Amino acid sequence: MSTATMSPSVVPSRPAPRPVVIDLDSRGPWPTLRARKADNTTVWLHAYQPHDEADQWLTASLRETDPPVIVVIGLGLGYVLEALERRGSRATVLAFEPFPDGLPHFHARRDWSAWTDSGRLHIVAGADGDGAAAWAAIDPEVMPPVLVNPSLARAFSSVVASCRMALTRARFGSRLDLQTVEVKQSMLHPAVLTAIEHFAAGATGPIIEVGAYVGGATIAMARGVRDVGRTTPIITIERGGAYLEHPQLPSADICADLEHNLKVRGLDTFVHLHRGLSTDAAVLDLVRDTVAAHGPIGLLCLDADGLVQRDFDLYLPWCAAGCVLVVDDYAATGLHEKALSTQQGVQRLIDAGKAFSLGVHGYGTWMGLYHP
Numbered sequence: 374m375s376t377a378t379m380s381p382s383v384v385p386s387r388p389a390p391r392p393v394v395i396d397l398d399s400r401g402p403w404p405t406l407r408a409r410k411a412d413n414t415t416v417w418l419h420a421y422q423p424h425d426e427a428d429q430w431l432t433a434s435l436r437e438t439d440p441p442v443i444v445v446i447g448l449g450l451g452y453v454l455e456a457l458e459r460r461g462s463r464a465t466v467l468a469f470e471p472f473p474d475g476l477p478h479f480h481a482r483r484d485w486s487a488w489t490d491s492g493r494l495h496i497v498a499g500a501d502g503d504g505a506a507a508w509a510a511i512d513p514e515v516m517p518p519v520l521v522n523p524s525l526a527r528a529f530s531s532v533v534a535s536c537r538m539a540l541t542r543a544r545f546g547s548r549l550d551l552q553t554v555e556v557k558q559s560m561l562h563p564a565v566l567t568a569i570e571h572f573a574a575g576a577t578g579p580i581i582e583v584g585a586y587v588g589g590a591t592i593a594m595a596r597g598v599r600d601v602g603r604t605t606p607i608i609t610i611e612r613g614g615a616y617l618e619h620p621q622l623p624s625a626d627i628c629a630d631l632e633h634n635l636k637v638r639g640l641d642t643f644v645h646l647h648r649g650l651s652t653d654a655a656v657l658d659l660v661r662d663t664v665a666a667h668g669p670i671g672l673l674c675l676d677a678d679g680l681v682q683r684d685f686d687l688y689l690p691w692c693a694a695g696c697v698l699v700v701d702d703y704a705a706t707g708l709h710e711k712a713l714s715t716q717q718g719v720q721r722l723i724d725a726g727k728a729f730s731l732g733v734h735g736y737g738t739w740m741g742l743y744h745p
């Protein structure tokens with residue numbers, strides 16, 4: 374056939390190469406999964422001694438707790454389920470497996486029928502898998518911890534972020550839907566809260582928040598830190614007062630509501646609340662001492678009065694290269710004073726070559742990476 378008669382739509386094309394190829398590696402004492410990336414680097418999804426790794430992972434993430442439901446991102450060959458068995462846990466597991474090519478190896482490694490037949494294991498395949506049916510079947514009363522396979526967290530952060538977003542979507546319409554005000558306790562969009570939880574989980578230095586209100590973003594940060602099993606300090610700065618006119622989230626005592634919201638979720642011990650302004654000498658001393666002890670800031674979240682430049686001037690000198698910046702009120706409907714000053718502060722930073730923009734998300738929250 375001459376090419377002249379061939380319509381472009383029928384030209385046979387090779388399938389696009391898969392960005393990650395998964396196969397089984399049985400050379401060590403225990404089988405593991407191997408992920409080969411498009412750049413030809415290889416990542417093993419379990420450690421050489423995967424049972425020890427899974428035990429340590431659960432000890433760090435769950436501590437002494439025994440939650441009835443657990444979300445796992447990165448099921449791999451299922452060593453984490455055996456670690457739960459060894460702990461005597463009866464938890465139901467909702468597993469997001471971003472690499473479905475590993476699932477046949479998971480099923481072949483041992484008999485999981487005690488898990489699957491009793492409805493204690495639900496698997497969502499693919500980084501953007503639809504977990505709504507599984508979530509609805511479990512219907513947890515309180516938000517379960519989200520445990521991320523350590524190798525996945527290190528090597529595939531964006532894949533983990535996709536799974537977190539899939540989890541947020543799976544919750545839509547349920548009693549833990551992050552779109553409902555009672556659950557999110559925040560003025561921020563659910564996708565932004567999910568991103569904040571993800572960034573907090575990955576933060577290697579202290580987390581500083583200015584403007585917590587009743588704790589929506591603070592809850593997300595504290596969950597991220599708790600579930601990854603780190604002790605990353607979180608300092609949240611809130612001037613307090615009352616906001617009775619707020620249409621969805623009125624508060625007669627902002628700091629009291631913030632403390633209450635953290636306490637009922639068991640997250641209060643992860644957060645140091647400074648009741649006052651971001652300019653207070655006491656909190657500047659606290660942040661300076663925290664940075665001296667734990668290293669530079671890894672996540673800076675500004676959602677206060679729009680005077681972003683003031684808080685950039687105060688806190689950016691303590692931020693690490695690559696620190697995640699989350700700045701709300703970048704965009705707003707209508708001409709909004711806060712948005713103008715926020716855009717100016719952010720733009721100045723970008724123009725100076727000191728920030729890489731990750732874009733504007735949700736209801737108008739800018740995110741970026743700091744490059745001093």
Ligand SMILES: C[S@@+](CC[C@H](N)C(=O)[O-])C[C@H]1O[C@@H](n2cnc3c(N)ncnc32)[C@H](O)[C@@H]1O
Pocket residue numbers: 558559560561583584585586587588589590591610611612613614627649650651652676677678
């Ligand atoms: C938009 S709300 C924060 C919303 C919150 N991030 C959330 O997830 O819903 C702004 C908060 O910043 C606080 N605030 C304003 N200026 C401040 C400042 N200079 N220092 C500390 N807190 C401030 C206000 O009291 C208010 O609670």
